[in-house]
Amino acid sequence: MQRIFILLLLVLGPLGVFSQEFVQGKLLDSVNKNPVVFASIVLKGSSKGVISNEDGGFRIPIEFKNQYDELIISSMGYGSLIVPTDNLLEDIVNIIYIEPKTIELQEATVVGYKNRYSAKKIVRKAIRTIPDNFSTNPFAMVGYYRDYQQDNSKYVNLNEAIVEIQDKGFDQRDLKTTDFRIYRLVKNQDFPRDSISSGSYDYLKRNKVLEKGVLPAYNGNELIILRVHDAIRNYDQVSYSFIDEMKKDFIQNHDFTLSDDVYLDGKWLYAINFKTKINGVYTKGQMMVSKKDFAIYGLQYEAYQSDQSKRIFEIHSEYRPHQGKMYLSYLSFSNSFKVKLPPTFVINKTYMDMENRMIVIDFNKDLDFESAKAPENYELFFRNSNIHVQVLRVYGTEKQVVLKPLFKSERMERLFYEAVENNDKGKEADKIVCTVIGVKDTEGNVLGVSESKTYLQFREFFTQKILSEDKLDGEGIEMDRNKPLFENRIPNESLNSMEGYWMNTPLKETQTLD
Structure with a gap:
């Protein structure tokens, strides 16, 4: 078995926590310095042990370090190592280099299994x-x-x-x-x-x-x-x-x-x-x-x-x-x-300004003016009818758009605002739906669109x-x-x-x- 050279690393974080309980190590390939993953680390003379993590890291309880004299380390494609536990220091990460073992030409010839x-x-x-x-x-x-x-x-x-x-x-x-x-x-x-x-x-x-x-x-x-x-x-x-x-x-x-x-x-x-x-x-x-x-x-x-x-x-x-x-x-x-x-760009609130008879839409981000002012990006539905809207104002940095409903008849206008008032009073009202599509914020995010x-x-x-x-x-x-x-x-x-x-x-x- 090989003997090894150990480097020391300082752990960033609450050293006092793990230093009272564990000694830590990290296995690296001695040639390319890459982590050695899934290596077996066993306390010699026992069945106790662990497997190295994705970064080559492992930890052993300090009580076992004091009970056992050596670690035996083995991994597919590497020579086995014996590491004296006295060489493992506390409060730092002990870097252990392990040597890869490749078959020599004459070994392959002698074995002859292939x-x-x-x-x-x-x-x-x-x-x-x-x-x-x-x-x-x-x-x-x-x-x-x-x-x-x-x-x-x-x-x-x-x-x-x-x-x-x-x-x-x-x-x-x-x-x-x-x-x-x-x-x-x-x-x-x-x-x-x-x-x-x-x-x-x-x-x-x-x-x-x-x-x-x-x-x-x-x-x-x-x-x-x-x-x-x-x-x-x-x-x-x-x-x-x-x-x-x-x-x-x-x-x-x-x-x-x-x-x-x-x-x-x-x-x-x-x-x-x-x-x-x-x-x-x-x-x-x-x-x-x-x-x-x-x-x-x-x-x-x-x-x-x-x-x-x-x-x-x-x-x-x-x-x-x-x-x-x-x-x-x-x-x-x-x-x-x-x-x-979750979508980055969303509507915070939509409400009716009854005094001015306008729909106000508050967004969570600054608005792209060109897409926010386009009337085709807004639809208003009431009693199975599509009510056209006019974009009165766009407050880009205030994240707000103001719309004016355009009714085809006085009767439809009266029923619409009665429905709004009934809703405000907690009464059952006809459903009013306002949809917004295609509006962007100043960063180019499209309203309601989720990324993966x-x-x-x-x-x-x-x-x-x-x-x-x-x-x-x-x-x-x-x-x-x-x-x-x-x-x-x-x-x-x-x-x-x-x-x-x-x-x-x-x-x-x-x-x-x-």
Whole structure:
């Protein structure tokens, strides 16, 4: 194993809060200095650990730093590291460089596996051996779950939980048989909360939609949505588009090629690239498979619109061996979605000036004079008749337009103003409707027109401990599958279940020490 060089970063924000509880680190590629995502960080001599975040960040409770001497760090495509916990300083972010490991030409020649199996044959054997390599006995995983959105790469609506997933085994249908217990729920207030993006999908009014496709709601429970999108666990059921049912459809739906082997924990794994294009959607991904028993270690899957410029969804999953079987290490599912933003330019108030017999419209922004003075942009309806209006005045900077109704008869005029007076007195009145279309403000915004905004939605689970069936002790509370995860209520006494587990909250902005 390698020894490492550690740099220090100063954390911007309330240092006193996290310094009392956690030591923090960030993993970077030693060659290109990019974050190393989804790396495993385990306290040596225990089963406790976390997975690095999108920025390579992770955190370890200080109590565990003091209890254990070393961290073991491993990641697909990198050499394993041992990091003495004494080297990790508090109140700063410890930068850890990890070296990529690529297969050498002579290594590939000696191993010689590539001449024995085609890419498609490896994938076929990997799928067929899932019942042998993954547990068909009941087990549970306790880990850190989170869901959040990203707005231009910034975290919003971050929700975090420690949950126990009670899996009845790979020979059982996951969606119907798996149970969930909740140890803790937190709606993180240290990151922005965005009420626009956090609403439910709305395909009727198109207020929040996937740009391409439909995502079933599952009662708004993002944890269940995440589980459904684990194609390995649901290999004999329909999981998600294009993989569909992995056992029957995956191979026939994709083209496969062998890539360079991938290194993990002292082993070289097959890396099989795949791609397809169906109904204007381009997909690509990679599967990592053991050369010894064809166990699947990882699956990455990405789907884009046909020009590959807009991502539809992306899924990353990794499994690691534990006591002779493969168990989930992490699962991440993200998708893009659009929300309709509230209009920027709107009407604040419309009222009748009875003394001067004029209609006054107040807007919320300065008016573009040319569009505001055009009479064709205003319509007045009364008793199923269209009443013409004259634009008397436009007060651009005062955000106001004054209209004069032009009646065809005295009778219609009398009935109109009687209706206005009755309405003012709280009496039932004939309906009067004034519509305004095509008016702009001085910034070019059209009245009542909404723009859309694209976000990314993430759901992620990171296993911290594997439990056999005989180790289950009823910690936490049972999750109600019929409502969103974070609408469940957790009593204070359930916090006792948190012992030995922690939330790997993403790091905030950082800056290098001079």
